[in-house]
Amino acid sequence: MRTLFKASLAVSAFVAILALLGFTGLSPGSLMEAALLAMTPLALAAIGESLNEKGGVSNIGIDGIFLITATVAVFGAEEFGNGYAGVVVGAIIGSLLGFIHGLLSTYARSNQIVAGIGLNIFAYGFVPYFLMAAWGFPGIRVPPKEVLVPLRVVSFANTYFRISEFSVLAVALAALLHFILYRTPLGLRIRACGESPEAVDVAGVGVYSLRVILSTIGGALAGLGGAFMSLAWFGGVVKEISAGRGFIALACVVASGLEPLLSLGFAFIFGFSEALAYAIAVTPGIKEMVPYHLVLSIPYIVTLAIVSIFIGKRRFPKALGQPYIKD
Amino acid sequence: MSLRTTVVYVLRRIAEASLALIIGLAASSFLMAIYGYDPGKALYWLFYGGFGTSTVFLDSLAYATPLMLTGAAFAVCASAGIFNIGTEGQAYMGAVGAVVFGGLLPKLVPTLGFATMPLALLGSAILGMMWALGPALLKVLRGVHEVISSIMFNWIAFYTVMYLVRGPITNPARPEMSLPVEPQARFPVLFRGSILTGAIYVAVIASVTTYLVLKLTKLGFEMRIVGANPDAARYGGVSIPRTIIATYLLSGSLAGLGGGLIVTGRPPVWSIYGTLGNIANTGFDGIGVSLIAMNNPAAVVVSSILIGGLWNGSRFMEPYAGVCSELSRAVIGLIVMALSIPEALRFVRRAFKRWGT
Numbered sequence: 090m091r092t093l094f095k096a097s098l099a100v101s102a103f104v105a106i107l108a109l110l111g112f113t114g115l116s117p118g119s120l121m122e123a124a125l126l127a128m129t130p131l132a133l134a135a136i137g138e139s140l141n142e143k144g145g146v147s148n149i150g151i152d153g154i155f156l157i158t159a160t161v162a163v164f165g166a167e168e169f170g171n172g173y174a175g176v177v178v179g180a181i182i183g184s185l186l187g188f189i190h191g192l193l194s195t196y197a198r199s200n201q202i203v204a205g206i207g208l209n210i211f212a213y214g215f216v217p218y219f220l221m222a223a224w225g226f227p228g229i230r231v232p233p234k235e236v237l238v239p240l241r242v243v244s245f246a247n248t249y250f251r252i253s254e255f256s257v258l259a260v261a262l263a264a265l266l267h268f269i270l271y272r273t274p275l276g277l278r279i280r281a282c283g284e285s286p287e288a289v290d291v292a293g294v295g296v297y298s299l300r301v302i303l304s305t306i307g308g309a310l311a312g313l314g315g316a317f318m319s320l321a322w323f324g325g326v327v328k329e330i331s332a333g334r335g336f337i338a339l340a341c342v343v344a345s346g347l348e349p350l351l352s353l354g355f356a357f358i359f360g361f362s363e364a365l366a367y368a369i370a371v372t373p374g375i376k377e378m379v380p381y382h383l384v385l386s387i388p389y390i391v392t393l394a395i396v397s398i399f400i401g402k403r404r405f406p407k408a409l410g411q412p413y414i415k416d
Numbered sequence: 417m418s419l420r421t422t423v424v425y426v427l428r429r430i431a432e433a434s435l436a437l438i439i440g441l442a443a444s445s446f447l448m449a450i451y452g453y454d455p456g457k458a459l460y461w462l463f464y465g466g467f468g469t470s471t472v473f474l475d476s477l478a479y480a481t482p483l484m485l486t487g488a489a490f491a492v493c494a495s496a497g498i499f500n501i502g503t504e505g506q507a508y509m510g511a512v513g514a515v516v517f518g519g520l521l522p523k524l525v526p527t528l529g530f531a532t533m534p535l536a537l538l539g540s541a542i543l544g545m546m547w548a549l550g551p552a553l554l555k556v557l558r559g560v561h562e563v564i565s566s567i568m569f570n571w572i573a574f575y576t577v578m579y580l581v582r583g584p585i586t587n588p589a590r591p592e593m594s595l596p597v598e599p600q601a602r603f604p605v606l607f608r609g610s611i612l613t614g615a616i617y618v619a620v621i622a623s624v625t626t627y628l629v630l631k632l633t634k635l636g637f638e639m640r641i642v643g644a645n646p647d648a649a650r651y652g653g654v655s656i657p658r659t660i661i662a663t664y665l666l667s668g669s670l671a672g673l674g675g676g677l678i679v680t681g682r683p684p685v686w687s688i689y690g691t692l693g694n695i696a697n698t699g700f701d702g703i704g705v706s707l708i709a710m711n712n713p714a715a716v717v718v719s720s721i722l723i724g725g726l727w728n729g730s731r732f733m734e735p736y737a738g739v740c741s742e743l744s745r746a747v748i749g750l751i752v753m754a755l756s757i758p759e760a761l762r763f764v765r766r767a768f769k770r771w772g773t
Contacts, residue, residue: 149563153749193757202499202563203707203756210700211749214742215447221740222451336567343561382579389568393550396565397558 099354103361115368115375118248123367125256126322128360130155130314132259134338135345135352136266137310141187142347143270144303145283145296145408146194147201148187150208151311152335156216158183158315159330163232164223166320172238176255176316183312184305191304195297198412209335217328231325238321255317262310263353270349279303283406286413296413311335333389340392346403355395362391428768432761433708433719440750444743458737462744465732466725472732473725474610478682480724481612482507484619485674486702487709487716488626489667494711495630496663497643502551502566503671504699505573506544510672511688511695512577513543514679515585515594518601519687532600536680537618537673544672545665547573552664556657570699574692581688596686603681615681620717622670627714629666639663674698697745701727704748707755723748 107117134151141148148154158179166175190208193199217228224230240251270276278299281289286296318334319326337359345351366387369375376384445455466476486503493500517539522532550569554560581594603613630636641649642659649656678695679688688695705723709715730744755761 152567193753197757199753199756199758201756204753206499206501206703207749207752207754207756209749210704210752211746213697213700214745214747214749217742218447218740218746222453227740333567333571336564340564340568343564380579380583382575382582386572386575389571393554393560393565393568393572397554397560400558400560 110365115365115372118250120361120364120368122251123364124357124361125252126360127363128357129253129256129259130318130322131334131338131341131359132263132353132356133255133314133317134307134311134335135341135356136259136263136349137187137307138338138342139345139347139349139352140266140270140279141303141307142342142409143283143406144279144300145286145406145411145413146191146300146304147205147410148190148194148208148304148307149202149205149336149339150186150190150212151338152331152333153205153209153212154183154186154308154311155315155318155331155335156212156328157186157219158312159319160216160219160230160326162312162316163230163319163326164219166236167232170236172236172320175236175320176238176313179316179320180309180312183315184309187308187311188301188305190308191301194304194412195300198414201410201412220326220328229325229327232320234324236320237324238317240321253317253321255313255321259356260353263349266349280406283408286408290413290415296415300413311338314338337388337392340396343403343405344396344399347405355399358395359388359392363388424768428764429710429715431768432710432764433722433755435761435764436708436751436754437722439754440747443750444747447746448739448743453739454737458733458739458743461733461736462726462729464729465736466727466729471610472728474607474612476721476725476728477616478610478612478724479727480720481616481619481681482674482678482698483702483705483720483723484616484623484716485670485677486699487705487720488623488713489670489674489699490703490706491709491711491713491716492626492630492639492667492670493663494706495643496639496659497646498555498660498663498667499563500548500551500566500664500667500671501563501699501703502548502569503667503674503702504697505566505570506547506668506671507675507678507698507702508570508573508577508692508695509547510540510544510675511679512580512585512675513540513672514597514601514676515688516543518597518676518680519595520585522598522600523595529598529600532598533603533680536597536601537676540676540679541669541673544675545669547672548664548668549661552661555664556660577688577692578690581690581692586690587687592690593685594688594690597680601680602683602686603677605683611683613681613683615677618673618677618681619720622673623713623717626666626670627712630713635659635662671699671702674702701745701748704752707752 161182162175162179165178166172193204194201220230221227240253243250278294282296282299290296318330341352341355344355366384370381370384448455448458465472467473486507489503490500514536518532518536522529551562551565554565555562585594587593587595603615606612638654638659642656675695701723705716705720708719726744730741733739734741
């Protein structure tokens with residue numbers, strides 16, 4: 090009941106803010122459109138990562154997965170001549186990267202943070218290299234419009250609203266994973282894998298294989314987010330396309346205490362702050378008042394504020410980040 | 417340690433780093449071969465351009481200079497069990513400090529002209545330190561993991577510095593870059609025809625001093641014990657929050673100094689580009705430098721030369737082998753991933769066991 094009360098309080102506060110913003114000349118409708126677009130990659134990656142972290146492995150290489158999959162998804166879309174095929178390519182490459190990180194974190198007993206940092210640095214170098222190798226042009230690729238993933242237009246109270254089916258997918262997946270984690274025997278195993286891997290091992294379930302599978306799923310969802318970014322949201326790829334969003338997705342995960350549904354909510358808040366920052370930076374009448382570059386740092390400041398407010402109450406799986414070593 | 421054990425220990429560390437380097441190079445050769453490049457030619461130019469002649473080697477040392485400091489900065493935090501990947505943002509702020517205290521202040525207050533260089537160095541260290549305070553306080557007071565907060569601080573620093581370089585501290589004559597530092601704040605070029613300046617002395621002295629602080633002082637001991645065993649530290653009466661903040665401040669000042677030395681110690685620009693092109697990635701590649709040196713601030717002096725050489729050599733790889741220069745960063749990332757695998761290091765350790773360590 091209390092959660093419901095809090096949620097309705099948050100929603101009404103949000104609607105009030107949106108209405109107030111309407112008076113300043115920012116259109117609430119286009120803000121919501123942009124917010125949902127910005128939410129989607131964060132939410133997809135955050136959902137995958139909360140599943141992954143419930144199982145005891147944290148992957149801070151999400152930012153690198155975003156970058157790599159955003160780029161190869163464009164390549165795939167152009168090769169197959171279809172945006173959805175590009176998204177599939179992104180998800181497959183993402184799952185491959187997640188699989189590699191899973192192997193490193195389990196069988197190879199790597200330091201998970203170091204492996205993740207390595208993945209990010211690799212991506213920062215690989216993406217400009219790949220852009221150059223695939224298209225012979227430095228730093229940016231804008232594919233033809235036909236191979237992009239189109240947004241759906243829904244009419245809503247006499248206005249048109251553009252939305253992507255992947256935003257809906259993100260919401261559905263968050264609900265599905267919440268159900269799996271807390272209502273099924275499989276979810277119990279996953280949570281036990283992060284709390285006490287010894288017990289899971291004794292019960293005859295392979296800790297390593299389960300963690301590798303979770304890591305692969307997490308990577309696939311992050312890859313879906315990366316592909317969404319280049320093919321559905323921006324309509325192209327630049328070498329800094331992720332702009333630290335992988336870490337904002339991680340911030341969603343830790344601020345929510347690894348709850349998929351809550352992390353979806355945080356992803357929306359961060360997406361909204363990004364949409365707002367962008368709207369401020371381009372809307373005439375407002376953009377003159379504040380320096381452009383400082384406005385662009387708003388999402389990162391919001392992330393810091395939200396994580397520091399919400400993290401205090403959270404508890405994390407006991408074995409999170411620890412390599413499990415069988416005796 | 418006897419001399420023989422020390423030598424074997426150093427050799428083993430070199431072998432471990434080399435194994436990671438070989439893995440990184442092999443994987444990137446594979447990537448090059450897929451896209452029809454000639455890996456042999458690319459790697460030849462990468463290494464010839466980094467270490468092949470004395471001229472390019474001196475330039476590699478110049479590129480290694482800031483990496484030494486960001487590497488030492490990461491190493492300090494790593495010894496206390498903290499992953500300070502905020503060195504990137506701290507280096508940006510340090511570069512701003514150098515411009516403000518070495519370029520802007522002497523213009524406004526000409527009487528300070530005699531102290532421009534020390535002021536620029538001090539200013540960059542202080543700004544880097546201040547930028548490290550944020551993640552430190554968030555970690556200590558709120559338990560926010562430093563990896564997340566540091567990246568947010570990096571991006572805030574990125575946009576703040578971009579705003580500053582194009583606004584308050586821009587060069588009116590050349591709006592695409594910041595004010596240059598005054599000639600008194602610039603380190604002299606050591607050899608004609610190279611970009612190596614006296615800044616490297618500052619970097620080496622700072623790295624070795626950091627090593628000595630870690631090994632010999634009470635603070636260094638507290639940092640290491642907090643990193644190795646927080647429970648033991650707590651029972652031993654060490655204040656963990658105080659140690660973490662002190663570690664961060666030391667680390668931030670080193671990273672800031674590293675960013676500042678790019679401005680005061682690398683001809684010919686002596687300023688920050690509006691795109692941040694000349695100061696970007698200094699912090700991130702410092703992570704690789706530190707990990708290759710097994711997070712030892714003294715060994716960072718050597719490993720930074722390797723990464724500095726890769727930076728320098730990649731500028732030759734692009735025109736002569738046609739491979740995008742940023743592939744060198746992918747090599748660094750692969751090296752870091754290889755270094756995260758204890759099993760790979762254990763393989764080297766077993767090989768060295770016969771010799772007694």
